[in-house]
Amino acid sequence: MSLKERIEGILGRDLLELTEFRGDICVEIPKNRVIQALTMLKEEAGFDFLSDLFGIDNLDLYTKAKKKKKKSEDDEAQEPEEKGPPPPRFEVIYLLLSLSTNERLMVKVRVPEDDLELPSITGLWRAANWPEREVFDMFGVRFKGHPNLRRLLMWDEFQDHPLRKDYPLEGKGEERHLNYDIA
């Protein structure tokens, strides 16, 4: 049984999407089932090692896609803009590794901008401690149940989240919404 089939069997309805690129398998799971799905993967599929955990900001991907679409539509008849909620802006990816079979698996969770909260998996792997703090630091995604959710790399008074795509490369981006006085 291939890895794909095994994961499909184990995750069942929790598996939203499965993509494969250059042999790296990435599965998407729903946001409210993170703990359950990861527990299943750890205990049933044998992915017992958390290699890494990090976030991705998809803002630029969406704007780029929109632009492309607009360009192609400009030539033809104008269509009304699509309605409905915007696609979730952030992704958090869990990199899992099976020590017995040496297979790796990316588990993707989409986090919308208006609900930046995920359950913490420090109870499953203590290794998630600092990576979760880093994701909070860099993207502002809060992890519920984390023992010590403070900024990791930036200093505590820092206001912004530097790895977000709208954080400028030059200048003091955090001064955009400065809410303290500089004497």
Next chain:
Amino acid sequence: MSKEKGLETICITTGPTEVGDYVTLNIGPIHPAMHGTLRVITQTDGETVISAKPEIGYLHRGVEKLGENLTYSQFLPMTDRLNYCSAICNNVAYEMAVEKLLGIEVPPKAQLIRMIMMELARIADHQVCVGILGVDLGALTPFFYLIIQREEIYEIFEWHHGARLTNSMGAIGGVEADLPDRFHEKWPKMRDTIRRANDETDSLLTHNRIWMDRTIGVNAFCGDDALDWGFTGPMLRACGVRRDLRKDEPYLMYDKVDFEVPVGKHGDVFDRYMVRMLEMEESVKIIDQAYALYKELPDDAPLMKKMPKIIRPPEGQIYHAIESPNGELGFFIKSDGSDKPYRIKIRPPCYMVYQAFEDLVKGEMISDLIACLSSLNVIAGELDR
């Protein structure tokens, strides 16, 4: 003997934990034993460490953000600044990740040159780590024996690609130059001097009573805890888990060479030291075999894959990890089809190790905290990125 000592130290860790009449001792970020810019805030009861909170970020340069705004080739020099003790391993890890993203395979000669250089870098890294461990425990002399050999290794790097510390070796798609002519004369001699320096270090430290007292049983760690904390590399192997990406997920031509994976037992400072010492010996063996394979190839074998001037990988995301001297060094790259990576995430090995620092040193003495930190070989450059 050592096992009992290990148990003894574990038992001490269940001491009082409330903050009361303890002294807060701030170690770092400017302190002789905090290599680079690490900082640990400790609560001590006399000399005993009650709690130790590592603070990181003093060398945070935003490498990942910079990566999103540089082209694939431009990012290569950034990787030098991660683990600057073995920059070549970072370079190769990044190059291999991009090659995986592009779906290409580099020519065999380039693979062998990468292997030889990476193992040399591994030796250099372990030499620094073992040397610094000695310095922090008061034995300064072995450090110099090892550092002289590291200079010789840097000499080879300089001959090959012109840089000593921040190598930026190779390029996406291969390596830029063949092994230098002087390498062929130098290596047989250097193999012996590396071994001799290791033997001298071994005779000064390994069976020294004071060294054994200072390292055996000091912050012993069990394998299950280590896996839970995400340990990789020598630290995990010292805990008794035989795991080495060169064996488990072979890349380059590591499946064609024959080498051992040294494993410790108790995960204490002594085991970490021994694992590193033995790994240096294995690396010498690997270089010998890789060099023999290299000799079989014709002189005019290609070094580079033909690459476009601007690299535009297809859309997709990959993760590729190699065994760097400190453990699993992985690069996650997400591409949106443009000439710049959409997201680069570096998985540095000592990041995972250092977060368990409090668990490692709780209940031990200040001197052990220093010994532990040196044996972990935490490099601020790759820790903070």
Next chain:
Amino acid sequence: MADWQIDLIKVVFIWAWALLIAVVMTWVERRASAMMQDRLGPNRAGPFGLLQPLADGIKLFTKEDIIPERARKILFILGPILFALPAFSTYAVVPFGDKIVIGGKEIILQVSDVNIGFLYVLALSAIAVYGMVIGGWASNSKYSILGGLRATAQLISYEVPMGLALLTIVLLYGTFSLREIVLQQQGTFLGFLPNWGFFKQPVGFIIFLVAAYAEANRVPFDLPECESELVTGYHTEYGSMRLGLYLFGEYVNLVALSAITVSLFFGGWALPYVDMGKFLGPVSYGIASFLVFFLKQAFFLFLFVWVRWTVPRFRYDQLMGLGWKALIPLGLVNLFVTALLVQLTT
């Protein structure tokens, strides 16, 4: 020449000599460690870098003298002085040669032949602790106070085994005077060995040597300064010549300790098997005895350097364990056996 003039000359000579050796020691330490570590060491100032200590001295003297704001000023100034003075004073009771006859006057080569020479040495080494503790306390820094505390515990605990080792020597020779002890070490022991304290009292010698290393704050017992853990321990906050006094006092201390080791265990100024007085003139004999003493002392000085660059450092609890659990019981047993033997043979 009146007696006091001769005494004054002796005092000036021996202080200058001790200072000179200490200065040269700083150079020897660097060059010898460089030799051991495949390096060159300082070799720019003067021939073989011999003027390097002078350059260091000038540097230390001309640096800005900083007293930290929160430090206790008087104690901060007192610390290095209290550390360096006892080290110098120890040399007063060391017999650095036999005697020299100048102008028909017999001069004993020792500043003062105190009949309680031993107690004087022990008392002074106990005072040196204050230098470190006060320096550590007055700096108002956590590293300094930890270094000072370590120094207290270490020096007090290693004085006990040192005292026990010295007691066996007293039992053996029946005197507290260092000169008397040296005189009693002439001739041979068991017919073929030099009649040295080392051969009569090997265990006592080992205990004494280990304790001496601890008293001198040298690796493997350099915990009070311990640059990788406590930055530099009790003198972290010191700079300029105050720091210089601490560093220099340590070397003077080494000189004094090696002189005492030679006097007690290695026959002082006398050569084994050879009686130099028989074939040397009165003046040359005095000089020769001094040189012999110096050569023996130089060996122990080099041993200090040798050990320092060879072994790692102890941990605090291991240091205490070695002192209280190994050296003191061993010293007590040794004392008992020695007392028994002395009682049986006399």
